[in-house]
Amino acid sequence: MQNAIELATQIGVELKSKKLLLAVAESCTGGGVAYAITEVAGSSEWFDCGFVSYSNSSKTELLDIPAALIAQHGAVSEEIAAAMAESAIANSEAKVSLSTTGIAGPTGAVPGKPVGTVCFGWKVGGITHTERLVFAGDRRVVREQTIIHALNKLLKYLREL
Template identity: 85%
Template sequence: MKNIIELSTQVGEELKAKKLLLSVAESCTGGGVSQAITEIAGSSEWFDCGFVTYSNSSKTELLDISASLIAQHGAVSEEIAAAMAQGAIANSEAHVSLSTTGIAGPTGAVPGKPVGTICFGWVVGGVTHTERLVFSGDRHAVREQTVAHALDKLLRYLKEL
């Protein structure tokens, strides 16, 4: 997989060329996607904002996700990843968004959701996409793979516009 800074640069080039702004909503990555994006000089031209919504209550307060939806599906679900990405769009000036929510470990696994389970959301061109993957490795490795995958998939969706 491409390195994170290279991916961030390419995402920025696509967004800038298409005159689009990005927002992100992160849980398990704790701002890692936003940090990777802001490593790129000039990212203020295409990056609007990032929401770090680690707790369920912050997802409700900052992204307008209903507590009942979280209770129904769990914070680590494609439904919540979709709602996070949609909430990032609704609560910013952005046109495009991505979200991450998951279990980076080493604890936190629940039945059906082992450590390394990550759910992603992307809103590109008005369409919401989600994905659920399970990464291996320690906490750092899971978070790094999550940031890279979120950016790589966003780049693919942007190129399809």
Template identity: 75%
Template sequence: MTNELLDLATQAGRALQSKQLMLATAESCTGGGVAQAVTEVAGSTGWFDCGFVVYSNVSKTELLDVSAALIAQHGTVSEEVAAAMAVGALANSSADVAISTTGIAGPTGAVPGKPVGTVCFGWARGETVRTERLVFQGDRQSVREQTVRHALQGLLRFIE
């Protein structure tokens, strides 16, 4: 883990703790990378509830209540599914705020309109949900690391 990611996770933890918020993660393309980053921080039990690693569409549906129809309509890598994953993480945990990631880390998996490096993010708290879609450059590891970084940066903006 890079120092930059650890610093970001530490900042996120401080921000969550100061607002007395618990975090949950719902991750596909990052494979638990966001949860790993935040649990590198000593004391994260005070602000991290749980993480869902949901690679398959079935797991997204069964664990996070993401509707199969939504996945069929918009595709797994979509802001709509990212939003549903974040909302589902809140509904299926004791957390107050959630981060979700779904994307194509590569080197395969690209589809028309969604090149390798396409990642959709969701951040949810109460009734508020924010999503974003970015396309990162680089190899699989680089895309995943950039995704974790952006998810944490987005969390900091979202809870401020």
């Protein structure tokens, strides 16, 4: 498995060649995706911004996610991940986005959503993709796996453009 900086470097090559900007909306990763991206020299050419919306109220205030949608599906849902990815684009200059929302642990599990549950959103080429996975491991491991998976899938979608 590639590390996050290597993936971010490859993503940068794809975005730059396609003249696209990226925005991220993160919850459970707390800015980890943006950190990996900005570790790449020259990322200012293809990275617009990142939103860290950890609380439900910040998802509403920063990303315009309706509180009713969060109440209906829960913050950790593919519906919210999709809304976060779409809102990152709506609130930036970017045309490509990714989002993460999940339960990194050790607490926070709810029925049907154990610790390690993460929902992802990607908006690439005008299409919104989502996915839900459950990772094993402690908080650090869940967050690391989330960052790597989010970047891996983004690279895949960019290469398909």
